[in-house]
Amino acid sequence: MTELDKICTVLDKLTLDALTLMEEEIQIKLNVENAMCGGETHLAKSRYILGQNSVSSLQLPTENSPDFDAVTTVVGEDDEELFGQKARTLEVVKNEEQIDPVRWFGYLVPQDLYHSQSMFKQALQWIIRAVNVQTRLIETCGKIEQLKELKKELLVAK
Amino acid sequence: MALHAAIKGKLISVIGDEDTCVGFLLGGVGEINKNRHPNFLVVDKSTAVSEVEECFKRFMKRDDIDIILINQNIAEMIRHVIDGHTSPIPAVLEIPSKDHPYDASKDSILRRAKGMFNPDELM
Numbered sequence A: 001m002t003e004l005d006k007i008c009t010v011l012d013k014l015t016l017d018a019l020t021l022m023e024e025e026i027q028i029k030l031n032v033e034n035a036m037c038g039g040e041t042h043l044a045k046s047r048y049i050l051g052q053n054s055v056s057s058l059q060l061p062t063e064n065s066p067d068f069d070a071v072t073t074v075v076g077e078d079d080e081e082l083f084g085q086k087a088r089t090l091e092v093v094k095n096e097e098q099i100d101p102v103r104w105f106g107y108l109v110p111q112d113l114y115h116s117q118s119m120f121k122q123a124l125q126w127i128i129r130a131v132n133v134q135t136r137l138i139e140t141c142g143k144i145e146q147l148k149e150l151k152k153e154l155l156v157a158k
Numbered sequence B: 001m002a003l004h005a006a007i008k009g010k011l012i013s014v015i016g017d018e019d020t021c022v023g024f025l026l027g028g029v030g031e032i033n034k035n036r037h038p039n040f041l042v043v044d045k046s047t048a049v050s051e052v053e054e055c056f057k058r059f060m061k062r063d064d065i066d067i068i069l070i071n072q073n074i075a076e077m078i079r080h081v082i083d084g085h086t087s088p089i090p091a092v093l094e095i096p097s098k099d100h101p102y103d104a105s106k107d108s109i110l111r112r113a114k115g116m117f118n119p120d121e122l123m
Helices: A003-050 A101-105 A111-157 B002-008 B018-026 B049-061 B072-077 B079-083 B108-115
Strands: A072-082 A085-092 B011-016 B040-042 B065-071 B091-095
Touching: A003 A111, A003 B018, A003 B091, A003 B108, A072 A111, A072 B011, A085 A111, A101 A111, A101 B018, A111 B018, A111 B065, A111 B091, A111 B108, B011 B018, B011 B049, B018 B040, B018 B065, B040 B049, B049 B065, B049 B072, B049 B079, B065 B072, B072 B079, B072 B091, B079 B108
Parallel strands: B011 B040, B011 B065, B065 B091
Antiparallel strands: A072 A085
């Protein structure tokens, strides 16, 4: 097997990988869409119960609000590594100082707001998976590009 | 800042319509740091494209942000900036919104990957 054949074989495998990753990413994004859609429906129900402006961006903290830390952050997994970069995973840190974001909308909120929160948390889980797949796709595409260059050089040398 | 980020994990920022921002902030991703900089931007009809672009660039420069979530219809407004971003960190993820279902043909990463499968490119 010549060097060119080996490159072509690897290119075939990487191309198949890229296609699989593309399909996987699209599927995950559709799952994100479903979760978000469910969350938005529950937001709409909460809005119907509490009033139009009671569940809106008006309740979100602004630059003048006291500073607060995110409850959900992203960390790199130690055991799983994607092409030199750690696979991402969600981390939920809850301190006593941090208040539940649901409290921004009041203390007696409808259950729908909690349902919405859990749907968006589910969407976040899908999003982390999508980001990991996207990172692998970018790396695979980068490798394909490099091998194509190498293949061109070999063909020119022939 | 880097040490701060290493201890507590990195942030997910959101550029989106009202429901997207409210939803993900309910999920707990929102933060306002000591410099009073939020990690989200609510985009409505009155938001200028330049404001979105500026915010996106600001998020890209922050080393405590690992993922930027942006609604696909808003990403369309600043497509040239997103296409120019090739670094894996922060990862930019285009997500659907209530009024605009996900369209894979518009996604920057998928378009770039699909471009490699042109018959001329495969030779």
